[in-house]
Amino acid sequence: MTPEFTVRLAWRNIWRQKRRTLITAGAIAVALLLSLVMRSMQEGSYSHNLDNATRFYSGYLQLQDSGFAENQSIDKLLPADQAFVERIRSIRGVTIAVPRLESFALGAAGDRSKGVMVMGVAPQAEDAYSGLAERVLKGRYFTSEDEKAVLVGGKLAEYFSLRVGDEFVLYGQGYHGTTAAGLYRVAGIIHFPNQQIDARIVYLPLKTAQALYQTGNQVSAWVLHGNAVKEIPALEKSARKQMGKDVNVRDWADISPELAQQIGLDRASGMFMILVLYGVVGFGLFATIAMMTLERRREFAVMLATGMGRAKLQVLVVLESLFIALTGVIMGLVLAFPILLWFYYHPIQLTGNLAETFEEMGFEAIMPFSLAPELFAGQILIVLTLLVICSLYPVARIFKLEVAAGLKGNL
Amino acid sequence: MSIQIENLTKIYNPDTDFPVTAVNHVDLQVEQDEFVAVMGPSGSGKTTLLNMMGGIDRPCEGTVIIDGTDITQLTDKELIGFRRDSIGFIFQDFSLLPVLTALENVEFVMQLQGKSRTECEARAVELLNDVGLGDRLSNVPGKLSGGQQQRVAVARALAPKPKFVLADEPTANLDAQTTYGLLDIMQQLNEKEGTTFIFSTHDPRVIERARRVIVFEDGKVAEDRVARAQKPEDRTL
Ligand SMILES: Nc1ncnc2c1ncn2[C@@H]1O[C@H](COP(=O)(O)OP(=O)(O)OP(=O)(O)O)[C@@H](O)[C@H]1O
Ligand SMILES: [Mg+2]
Numbered sequence: 001m002t003p004e005f006t007v008r009l010a011w012r013n014i015w016r017q018k019r020r021t022l023i024t025a026g027a028i029a030v031a032l033l034l035s036l037v038m039r040s041m042q043e044g045s046y047s048h049n050l051d052n053a054t055r056f057y058s059g060y061l062q063l064q065d066s067g068f069a070e071n072q073s074i075d076k077l078l079p080a081d082q083a084f085v086e087r088i089r090s091i092r093g094v095t096i097a098v099p100r101l102e103s104f105a106l107g108a109a110g111d112r113s114k115g116v117m118v119m120g121v122a123p124q125a126e127d128a129y130s131g132l133a134e135r136v137l138k139g140r141y142f143t144s145e146d147e148k149a150v151l152v153g154g155k156l157a158e159y160f161s162l163r164v165g166d167e168f169v170l171y172g173q174g175y176h177g178t179t180a181a182g183l184y185r186v187a188g189i190i191h192f193p194n195q196q197i198d199a200r201i202v203y204l205p206l207k208t209a210q211a212l213y214q215t216g217n218q219v220s221a222w223v224l225h226g227n228a229v230k231e232i233p234a235l236e237k238s239a240r241k242q243m244g245k246d247v248n249v250r251d252w253a254d255i256s257p258e259l260a261q262q263i264g265l266d267r268a269s270g271m272f273m274i275l276v277l278y279g280v281v282g283f284g285l286f287a288t289i290a291m292m293t294l295e296r297r298r299e300f301a302v303m304l305a306t307g308m309g310r311a312k313l314q315v316l317v318v319l320e321s322l323f324i325a326l327t328g329v330i331m332g333l334v335l336a337f338p339i340l341l342w343f344y345y346h347p348i349q350l351t352g353n354l355a356e357t358f359e360e361m362g363f364e365a366i367m368p369f370s371l372a373p374e375l376f377a378g379q380i381l382i383v384l385t386l387l388v389i390c391s392l393y394p395v396a397r398i399f400k401l402e403v404a405a406g407l408k409g410n411l
Numbered sequence: 412m413s414i415q416i417e418n419l420t421k422i423y424n425p426d427t428d429f430p431v432t433a434v435n436h437v438d439l440q441v442e443q444d445e446f447v448a449v450m451g452p453s454g455s456g457k458t459t460l461l462n463m464m465g466g467i468d469r470p471c472e473g474t475v476i477i478d479g480t481d482i483t484q485l486t487d488k489e490l491i492g493f494r495r496d497s498i499g500f501i502f503q504d505f506s507l508l509p510v511l512t513a514l515e516n517v518e519f520v521m522q523l524q525g526k527s528r529t530e531c532e533a534r535a536v537e538l539l540n541d542v543g544l545g546d547r548l549s550n551v552p553g554k555l556s557g558g559q560q561q562r563v564a565v566a567r568a569l570a571p572k573p574k575f576v577l578a579d580e581p582t583a584n585l586d587a588q589t590t591y592g593l594l595d596i597m598q599q600l601n602e603k604e605g606t607t608f609i610f611s612t613h614d615p616r617v618i619e620r621a622r623r624v625i626v627f628e629d630g631k632v633a634e635d636r637v638a639r640a641q642k643p644e645d646r647t648l
Contacts, residue, residue: 001522005515012510302506305467307495307523307571309488404468407502 010319024288028328031281035274036336042270044370047229049363055130058255059223060232064248074103077218091242093235096225098125101209105172109160117200120209139164139188149187155199157189174213182212193359282386289321293394301406317394325387343369412574414441419473421459433459435630448618449611451627457611465498465577466490499568501578505560507552513563514548520571538566542596558589575607594620
């Protein structure tokens with residue numbers, strides 16, 4: 001039998017029960033549509049918002065001294081000299097690299113004191129990267145020349161009743177057992193959406209922080225950014241290769257495990273819904289294929305009697321199932337694509353509580369859609385997997401069908 | 412072409428308390444060109460006999476030798492090829508594929524044989540002309556009468572040039588007029604193509620046309636007589 005004849009026969013067979021085929025294909029189409037919209041929205045917002053969120057804190061990647069991650073010791077630092085910067089530049093895919101010196105200190109003002117998180121940043125580069133200046137609520141942003149300027153989080157300022165221009169003392173342990181102490185003046189009060197950070201953060205110009213901790217020209221981390229979130233693994237690989245063993249390359253998920261977990265949970269709940277959806281659709285597909293097999297027992301027996309090989313008959317019924325599934329997939333894609341395309345160019349703007357929650361996580365309150373080919377491939381793969389599982393039934397039935405018994409009647 | 416049946420036996424449910432001997436130590440010989448009717452009461456074993464002759468069912472005992480090959484010894488796979496190339500089947504309920512046109516139904520087995528498209532089509536058109544359906548080539552079975560469907564089935568059975576055609580009660584679903592028309596066609600093809608026809612039937616109209624009648628009772632040949640061959644012209648209606 002020519003392949004063309006088989007294809008023609010299979011295609012016509014599925015339209016013998018037009019309504020049943022349409023309902024089954026329609027169910028696949030709807031499942032595909034819903035899953036695609038949901039997954040596109042999820043992945044779209046992950047990659048878009050992750051780009052924003054990582055800018056604010058972790059970066060795509062950070063380079064740290066191999067001992068720093070363990071207890072954030074001020075003794076485990078990386079150089080910030082020109083030679084080191086050149087090495088960073090040689091990492092393929094790096095678009096931005098900003099230095100930070102992060103450590104702890106005891107903050108004090110008036111008669112109150114509290115443990116704070118000190119972040120030394122290069123004022124201009126940091127602002128260009130994370131938009132820090134925009135977060136200044138009161139007062140002003142600082143420059144490299146502001147030797148004694150600090151920016152403090154809004155909640156922290158409340159705790160100390162600090163106002164712009166007030167004095168603020170930092171006290172702690174410096175490089176290799178030295179004592180770190182300094183008197184500063186509040187240049188500005190900044191707002192952090194994350195309340196925990198807002199209650200602890202103190203920004204210093206990098207040089208000021210280096211002077212406080214007496215580290216010389218060293219930093220605790222180089223924060224790296226690249227072109228797109230999906231390129232992070234490649235970037236990480238290149239960084240590892242370039243920087244060697246002494247430098248620890250950590251990705252955003254390692255540095256912000258809560259964020260990674262949040263995304264992981266969200267993604268898993270999406271996957272679970274899809275699983276349920278396709279489970280239901282899979283049963284529908286199975287019912288249709290099983291009916292197509294059972295009601296045609298005699299027809300199959302006739303075909304076997306007249307000399308059609310079992311394998312050829314199995315190919316025919318698998319092809320029929322495939323055509324139903326593909327009809328569903330094509331219907332689903334035709335429905336989904338314009339919707340995804342629209343939202344890709346017109347992301348949903350979130351409002352109200354949801355918007356606030358997003359912003360607190362450092363996300364922008366929009367939900368852009370993704371058109372990544374992997375999303376489509378993934379959904380089509382799920383449908384084809386269902387098809388393969390469902391097809392096992394007719395394949396087995398045909399394998400076992402006794403021609404004489406099959407010819408006799410319906411069961 | 413010859414079919415030689417020796418000691419052929421089929422027992423259903425042999426190991427139970429109620430074994431049924433459907434075909435009981437049958438010896439039979441059918442030669443080229445014959446037009447044979449197997450008649451007998453319901454349950455006498457006609458279908459079982461035909462199925463074993465056609466390699467659809469396996470006997471418990473005995474041999475079916477077709478042109479020197481004992482088909483009871485063939486594997487399932489070999490049997491499928493044997494049925495495809497050597498036997499044409501006609502069923503009581505026509506059993507055409509509902510989604511294929513008359514032409515495609517007739518081409519079907521030739522397609523399975525791997526014959527070229529032009530060859531399939533030429534032969535199918537010729538046969539459909541022979542059975543008087545030259546103007547119904549592109550009708551699907553649903554748009555044909557029962558008699559027309561059975562004529563398509565006859566054409567389908569003959570298309571792969573089989574050694575013989577097995578027809579289990581081919582006229583049971585047809586009225587008198589249609590039955591005679593179909594028998595005329597089968598007789599003509601029997602002569603034209605030299606293909607052996609073996610029927611099972613209860614139908615006296617079929618029996619009156621047969622050149623040989625085998626009477627089957629309780630799984631045994633009760634009578635095997637050569638009837639006077641009747642020409643279509645002198646049939647009684
Ligand atoms: N699969 C089976 N299992 C058990 N017994 C069977 C089976 N098939 C047929 N029989 C029995 O074998 C005997 C012969 O059956 P068969 O179908 O060959 O008769 P038949 O002559 O074709 O009858 P009819 O004219 O009604 O078609 C019957 O008694 C029937 O009940
Ligand atoms: Mg019968």
